[in-house]
Amino acid sequence: MRLRAILLLLCAPLAMGQAKPVLVPDVSQRDIEIIYSFTGAELLLFGAILYPGGRVPDDRADIVVVVKGPVQSVLMREKQKVAGIWVNAESARFRSAPSFYAIASSRPIGELVDERTRAIYELGLDSLQLSPITSGSPEQQQRFAAGLVDLRKRTGLFVEEPGSVEITDDVLYRANIDIPARVPVGRFTAETFLIRDGRVLAAAVRDIEIRKSGFERFVAAAADQWSVTYGLAAVALSLALGWAAGALFRRF
Amino acid sequence: MDIYLPIANLSVNALVIIGLGGLVGLLSGMFGVGGGFLTTPLLIFYGIPPTVAAASASTQVTGASVSGVFAHLQRKGVDFHMGGVMVAGGVLGSLIGAGIFSLLQASGQIDTVILVLYVLMLGGVGGLMLKEALQAVGAVRRGTPVAAKKRRHHPLVAALPLRWRFYRSGLYISPLAPLILGVLTGILTMLLGVGGGFIMVPAMLYLLGMGTQVVVGTSLFQILFVTMAATMVHATTTKAVDIVLAALLLIGSVIGAQLGARLARRVKPEYLRLALAAVVLVVAFRLALGLGWRPDEIYTVIAE
Numbered sequence: 001m002r003l004r005a006i007l008l009l010l011c012a013p014l015a016m017g018q019a020k021p022v023l024v025p026d027v028s029q030r031d032i033e034i035i036y037s038f039t040g041a042e043l044l045l046f047g048a049i050l051y052p053g054g055r056v057p058d059d060r061a062d063i064v065v066v067v068k069g070p071v072q073s074v075l076m077r078e079k080q081k082v083a084g085i086w087v088n089a090e091s092a093r094f095r096s097a098p099s100f101y102a103i104a105s106s107r108p109i110g111e112l113v114d115e116r117t118r119a120i121y122e123l124g125l126d127s128l129q130l131s132p133i134t135s136g137s138p139e140q141q142q143r144f145a146a147g148l149v150d151l152r153k154r155t156g157l158f159v160e161e162p163g164s165v166e167i168t169d170d171v172l173y174r175a176n177i178d179i180p181a182r183v184p185v186g187r188f189t190a191e192t193f194l195i196r197d198g199r200v201l202a203a204a205v206r207d208i209e210i211r212k213s214g215f216e217r218f219v220a221a222a223a224d225q226w227s228v229t230y231g232l233a234a235v236a237l238s239l240a241l242g243w244a245a246g247a248l249f250r251r252f
Numbered sequence: 253m254d255i256y257l258p259i260a261n262l263s264v265n266a267l268v269i270i271g272l273g274g275l276v277g278l279l280s281g282m283f284g285v286g287g288g289f290l291t292t293p294l295l296i297f298y299g300i301p302p303t304v305a306a307a308s309a310s311t312q313v314t315g316a317s318v319s320g321v322f323a324h325l326q327r328k329g330v331d332f333h334m335g336g337v338m339v340a341g342g343v344l345g346s347l348i349g350a351g352i353f354s355l356l357q358a359s360g361q362i363d364t365v366i367l368v369l370y371v372l373m374l375g376g377v378g379g380l381m382l383k384e385a386l387q388a389v390g391a392v393r394r395g396t397p398v399a400a401k402k403r404r405h406h407p408l409v410a411a412l413p414l415r416w417r418f419y420r421s422g423l424y425i426s427p428l429a430p431l432i433l434g435v436l437t438g439i440l441t442m443l444l445g446v447g448g449g450f451i452m453v454p455a456m457l458y459l460l461g462m463g464t465q466v467v468v469g470t471s472l473f474q475i476l477f478v479t480m481a482a483t484m485v486h487a488t489t490t491k492a493v494d495i496v497l498a499a500l501l502l503i504g505s506v507i508g509a510q511l512g513a514r515l516a517r518r519v520k521p522e523y524l525r526l527a528l529a530a531v532v533l534v535v536a537f538r539l540a541l542g543l544g545w546r547p548d549e550i551y552t553v554i555a556e
Contacts, residue, residue, distance in 0.1 A: 034256060035256065036255055036256050036496075037254065037255070037256065038256045038263060039254045039256075039263045040263075072555040073555070074553050074554065074555050075553075075554045076551055076552070076553050076554075077360045077551065077552050077554075078550055078551055079547055079549075079550050079551075079552075081546075084544060085364070085368075085543040085544060086364075086543065086544075086545075086546065086547050087361065087364045088360040088361060088363070088364065088552070091360060097553075099555070144551070147550065147551035148551065148553060150551075151549060151551050151553060152553075181254075181256065181262055181263035182261060182262045184261070184555075212258060215258075216256060216258040217258075219258040219259070219495060219496065220258045220259065223258075223259055223487070223491050223493065223495075224491060227487050227488045227491060228484070228487070228488060230487050230493070230495070231483055231484040231486070231487025231488060231493065232484070233495065234311050234483050234487060234493050234495050234498055235311070235314060235480045235483050235484065237311075237315075237495065237498070237499060237502070238311050238312065238314040238315035238318070238483075238498065238502055239314065239315065239318055241315050241499070241502045241503065241506050242314070242315035242316060242317070242318030242319050242502070242506050243318050243319065243322070244506070245319060245506030245507055245509070245510055246318065246319030246322055246323075246506075246510070248510075249319075249510040
């Protein structure tokens with residue numbers, strides 16, 4: 001009985017591999033380095049869909065690409081008008097807000113999968129699993145979540161681009177994702193999903209590392225680890241520049 | 253020319269920041285104020301996070317006041333005794349300010365407090381300056397000199413215990429008065445990234461009754477050291493000093509300050525003060541509007 005179950009389990013991937021297509025994804029840059037001239041980057045996500053036996057089925061499959069930044073625990077504050085001026089009033093905490101989230105798909109995501117599947121795979125800005133940890137009402141959490149999405153959308157940190165994934169001959173796909181200059185550093189993931197008939201047939205993940213490099217990395221590390229020396233350097237710089245300008249102008 | 257700011261974590265146009273520093277420097281050279289009161293709001297307006305703006309603005313004020321201090325040293329316009337007491341108070345104040353800063357940050361009210369303080373301070377000082385400048389301009393037009401006010405310190409100052417002699421200022425008062433003044437400006441420096449010159453100068457003139465020939469020099473001396481202390485406190489507590497941002501601001505402001513000082517010699521001082529009052533009041537008015545109008549962003553997100 002048990003042996004048969006184990007055998008069945010072992011054979012399962014083989015059986016599925018025959019029936020299901022496989023994704024071979026890649027990204028144009030595995031490492032994005034932030035240097036002084038960094039104004040953002042353009043990421044190209046591309047790859048191939050391998051169908052079993054090389055036979056492309058008749059009904060069309062869709063591709064969804066999601067690039068996610070490291071999750072953060074965030075505190076959100078909401079301004080309200082109190083006694084004539086706008087002040088921070090209510091607040092909410094989310095334990096797992098992505099610092100960056102971009103989704104591109106070959107068709108609008110709402111037409112591809114139902115709400116439940118969207119929530120499972122975190123497909124779409126309205127399906128993010130933010131893990132609220134405040135005792136507020138669901139409506140309040142909803143309001144704050146919408147506020148977070150709206151804010152990050154306008155700063156370019158949350159992006160939704162339906163219809164921007166190109167599929168060539170039902171086999172090759174490509175999508176461009178813009179990484180803005182305000183992007184946080186850390187380990188990013190690029191997930192690719194193959195979807196047909198409202199079901200996720202295959203998924204694959206690639207990691208992307210975004211980090212400060214060279215001088216920028218040095219400055220950020222210095223400010224964090226050698227803060228006294230860093231402060232003294234800032235003071236020395238301002239004294240030197242102020243003095244130099246004075247000395248220079250006295251000559252003319 | 254875009255350049256990435258490693259602490260603010262965003263990229264800015266270097267020429268815009270240098271130009272902004274230059275504009276502030278021009279004003280500071282013309283009017284003899286640090287100009288921090290303009291830098292911080294302008295940087296926030298440009299999209300720099302408020303904490304980084306305040307921290308880096310204080311670094312800029314240090315640079316802008318250096319050459320002023322040298323100039324006044326040559327004219328013996330610095331009362332080191334008085335300045336030293338004020339610096340001691342200022343350093344103490346910036347530490348207190350750091351405590352207030354983190355308390356307000358935790359309660360989420362730091363932005364509102366910064367704004368309200370700005371509006372009150374700029375509105376109050378701007379209003380007083382406008383009134384005084386209008387009187388002076390009117391007097392110049394009529395050709396009648398304004399009667400100089402009798403120099404004496406405030407009765408409250410006289411009531412403080414312990415009296416020291418401050419020779420260059422020509423005063424015999426309690427050191428507690430300049431110390432308290434120093435503490436207050438230290439707190440303002442830490443919270444707002446301003447040097448506090450335009451609070452210090454009137455307070456030194458009208459509260460302490462200091463001689464006019466040492467007021468500006470001593471105030472610059474105090475600003476120099478207190479902004480240095482504030483930079484250090486920011487660097488070690490909020491870690492928000494962006495050295496690239498500060499350098500860009502400094503390049504603009506030290507050049508602007510020199511140009512401004514030259515420009516100032518060609519304009520009558522009464523009109524200069526009137527212009528400064530107008531600038532201060534416009535900034536105050538704009539910030540006050542921001543308090544009452546519905547802000548662009550209802551939500552703020554702080555990563556923990």
